[in-house]
Amino acid sequence: MLAAHRLDAIAYGENTDDARRPDRPGARAATEHGVLRPLVAVGLDKAAVRRIARAFALPCADKPAAPCLASRIPHFSPVNPRKLAQIEQAEAALRRLGFTDLRVRHHGEVARIELPAADLVRAVTDPLRKAVHAAVLDAGFRFAAVDVAGVQSGAFTLPLVTGGHA
Numbered sequence: 001m002l003a004a005h006r007l008d009a010i011a012y013g014e015n016t017d018d019a020r021r022p023d024r025p026g027a028r029a030a031t032e033h034g035v036l037r038p039l040v041a042v043g044l045d046k047a048a049v050r051r052i053a054r055a056f057a058l059p060c061a062d063k064p065a066a067p068c069l070a071s072r073i074p075h076f077s078p079v080n081p082r083k084l085a086q087i088e089q090a091e092a093a094l095r096r097l098g099f100t101d102l103r104v105r106h107h108g109e110v111a112r113i114e115l116p117a118a119d120l121v122r123a124v125t126d127p128l129r130k131a132v133h134a135a136v137l138d139a140g141f142r143f144a145a146v147d148v149a150g151v152q153s154g155a156f157t158l159p160l161v162t163g164g165h166a
Helices: 025-032 046-055 081-096 117-123 128-138 158-162
Strands: 103-107 110-114 143-147
Touching (some): 081 110, 128 143
Antiparallel strands (some): 103 110
16 A cells, blocks of 8 residues: 555554553554554653644644544444434534534434533523534434543443453
8 A cells, every 4th residue: 555655654553552441443553553652652641742833833732632433333233324324413513513522323213312410501591401402303313312421432341351340
């Protein structure tokens, strides 16, 4: 692949926090294919990357993490364009309502909404509660559930590799 595109190497933005996680199949695949991890190589974690981005006044410095939409679908469940579109639509609608850090997990007819603890009360209090519910139903889900555990990185993958909770 490198030769076909006249590339000397391929690199991606994994940092030391990500490298410690046992539940990242994409990272394993990248390593197997010789993809470089320059942030890991120099020992930068997420906080350091954000500090550097702020020092350069980059607009992404405080942008929330944006993992792949497929990570919102449970393992062993098919990933298809319809499910991904539902997740994308629901998350976009929730962002328009003012939520910035969030995940919508796909459980068939149920959308499990993960928000930071500081946003939980706001999400379930009228009038915003009705708008949250409508946003999820408009995306094609039948039910909306707000997860009181908050945003959980690795919610579907960590329990598989650790035998516990995310």
